[in-house]
Amino acid sequence: MSTAQATSNKAKFGRLHDAANSGDVEVISRTIDEVVAPDVVIRTPLPTDATGAAALKQVWATLLRAFPDLHVAVEDVIAEGDKVVCRNTVTGTHQGEYMGRPPTGRSITYNEILISRFADGRIAETWGIVDVLSQLRQLGAVPEDPGDKVG
Template sequence: MSTTHVIENNKLLIRRLYENCINRGNLALLTELIADDFVGSPGAQGAAEFAKGIATIRYGFPDVQFEVEDLIAEGDRVAVRWSFRGTHGGPFAGRAASHAQVTQTANVIFQIRDGKIARAWVQVDRLGLLQQIGALAA
């Protein structure tokens, strides 16, 4: 398989993650996308832990929709810049639903191994999100 083909497959893998698992809530698909020995932030391991993170976001923001703003790949890495929009309709970070319309941005670098996501490094604007739901003062 050519390097170009591998890179395009890696990008497709990440698009499937955001479109099918996160936006549509198809968490069963994660076993196909996430390596058994996956390590993420902050130390989450495996598909089950990855699913817990998605479930937490979808519970706190039931209408959440992620938009992939940039998707750049080279070698075994895929870099993503995303934003999400949603309504704080459920508990999140110890806060009851505020019904605030929120946005959040992040940058993530994924490492792909044998066609699955093996590692993720995430830089997310959690402070901004907590301020928008009233958990912290602006």
């Protein structure tokens, strides 16, 4: 795959991040329709029975209901061949129900690494590592591990 194609894929991935940071579910949904294949294969367990692009739309709607000020800060983006890898820091304030937990008003910060494979100019497959344990600890759903403290 050409360097130009890797650059194009990286730009499309960036459009998805820009949409996510808009905080607007409709903008995110339209952007998913543009840059993600409808039958995208998502290799990350998600709390939904939906599949493909519909699952991504549902995840973003859930996240924005729970964290209306959600922000994805892109730390690193690497594009090579048909893949784009992105390391992000995600922040937000828990203002709506999330994973069965009522709003706490707590601010959260967690990390994620996402890999997207492109085919025919769209994201066709994804893998993600999201620090859900950190999310749950910050929301008080899981106690802090005393072994994590440096003293």
